[in-house]
Amino acid sequence: MLKKISGSATGGDRNMVDVDVISTLPDELLYHILSFLPTKQALATGVLSKRWANLPRPLQVLHLDEDGSNPTRCRSFISLVDTLMLSHHNQHISITSLHLKYNGSSHLLSRFKLDQWMAAAKQRHIQDLTLSLPSFHLPPCILTSQTLVLLDLTSLFIQPSSSVHLPSLKTLRLQQITFDSPHDPLRLLSLCPVLEDFHAAHFYFRQHDHATYFTPLPNKNLIKANIFSTTHLPLPMSAFLNLEFLDITKGTFNGDAFPTFNNLIHLNIYETSFRGWDLAVHVLQKCPKLQILNMRTGQREEDWIFDWGYEGPNREDWEYPAYVPECVSSHLRIISLSDYGGWEDDLRFAAYILQKARVLQVMTIHCFDMCYCNSYHRRLVEILSSYPKISHACELSVVTKGNKENEASPWWAPDRPFMFIAASLYFLYLVQR
Template sequence: MKNKSGKRKRLLPSQSATVDTLNDFPDEILTHILSLLPCKDAFRTTVLSKRWVSLCHSLSTLNINDEGVNNSEDWIYFRRLMDKVMLSPLAQRLTLKSLSLSCWSELWEEEADGCLSFDNWLEAAKLRGMERLYLHLLNVPLAPTIFCCKTLLRLYLTNLTTSISVGSMVHCSVDLPLLETLFVFNIFFEDTKDFTKLLLGCPKLEYLAIDRVNANAGVPEGGYFKHLSKLILACISLFNVPFKAVYNVKYLTVCEIGKSLPNKEINSFDTVFENLTKLQTLNIAKAKNSTTIEHWEYPDHVPECVSSHLTKFEVIDYEACEADFRFATYILQNARLLQVMTIHHTLHPNPMESPQFLENLSSCPRMSPTCKLNLSSS
């Protein structure tokens, strides 16, 4: 090993014994140990022997971040390490199961050729049959070509801020034929149609989590969005994914209930209740400072998921107004298997509120004789 002056550092007897002991382990165990380390720490072992160079390049799971990259010298070292990890002939011959990239350094905005290198690394990962990709990017623009990967099973995208957007996908195809899991958090798209195009390019999507997705345009027109037929679990915002897309999902969490919706047709509650036949637990967290619908109308029929499956119902930030009261009583009077209804009443002032809409819940008739009503204020 070498010290900072470049001279080879002599190992202490105890350190030498430790290295010899490690070298006794088979490649499979050593590779597993290395996979648990940050990539830059794993590659520091290459000074031990040529065997460790081969082991590092055989890693099928890479966890890489630019922590500590604060100046030009750090930047050059990081770039060289990434080129060695992703572009060396040894690496390109091996399958890459999982790649996690966390890029927070401000140097990404200052170094003009940094983004080109980043795109080259992702293209190399695609050629290696990458199955899982985790991108945590703060100052790095993401090229839309990443949305064309025939081997990808899981995709996690977080923190592409409003100042750095996902490039326009107008002239790029989306082809993620095997993708099963998509997690998108705090992302900015130049156009809502780009985000819609991304979802439509995932025909086998089973697990979908969407939060804080922003775009220049609003929610797409109802006729444009097709449903995700294989979906099992979804956590969505009404402003990002219309109900029509997830109408047949088995497990659903919806955020931002209570806001004025730009497209009532594709975000109507009837769409979900009519097809969500496995509904057992319904938790509603209303958006704070939202505009409450003044006259919530009872549906013409009672969906089977409410009448025959619903067992738990919870509302956070319940407002003591007619619309919220009518919705809660609708559940109480039609859910025959309901075991628990929990109402968390918000204390922020609202001129539309009246104490009776909170008090009358306790005396409201219930279809389920065993239903327990819990009321709390916060």
């Protein structure tokens, strides 16, 4: 970075002098700055000046990314990884972090020396490892690393054996992973004794064994999980009973089998197909210490108009439960409801929470984009604000993305033709029903 500064000259004139401010920084700070650059760019800074050429490169933090399809660039990328991982000059340097992502030319995959690269990483005491390598098998040596603390894998095939042991692993992230059997991810979890943070999204299996799944004992250290899938994952929730933070989609578990989480304080839940607010109450009942609930209901904007597409119970049939979950009466501080349509049962559920949550501080409601006209927004705020609140500290906020300063046309207005046609069809449906 060049900074122009003023300096005195003969005759009282003022000169502007260019000063390279970054190059004046101490080596330790420059080294820290370089560690945030992709490794290829960090190495290229050596051509800037003698000052940069003599600066040691951050070979403990390697960020290697190749998304192009140019064969020459891909060969250069593979050669760079070979040099950094396998060169005798680097073998004595420990690797704190390695990020390796390749999505380039597929015909060059045979040139990859992934087994050798990972063996070198393990030997150099790798701590954080991120791999995104479509169509590759994860080298087994990585699953016996004694130093690995974070493992982030995408688009790989994993085959955990009985020799797997990751005694230092605290964070495990698996996305679009292929296993042999539904037993494999459970086996992998059971062999990470100090795991604290687990992320899972979209598993695939070469075999589908319908036998009873092995259920690992709850890991007392595992306090945070993020489990996302539009289909059921073979991850029994009983393996996660000590969680304090959970982010989950409804498609990954059976609501009736939702276990009791005695320690859970923060829950983000996304319902893939909304069937009423009974599930929300059921979940609240199973989380006695819950303080924060973010719930995306999965209601669809088209159902807001074409309610014959809704397959659940009548939207006006939901009634207050006869009981109040412990978390609602004693612990719930923040609740956020997304995909909120303003149906009668939606309003009843909001009223139920406002009337029963004694320590509630914030209720935020995110409405459909369709509901963006100011008149609708104001009316919804009026209705919700009219409900009695047991917590005087509670702040109610109603958010609509498209809410504008100027009054927008209502969704049924003729100047919005699609919505006008939809509303007309809905009216005909009601007349004929």
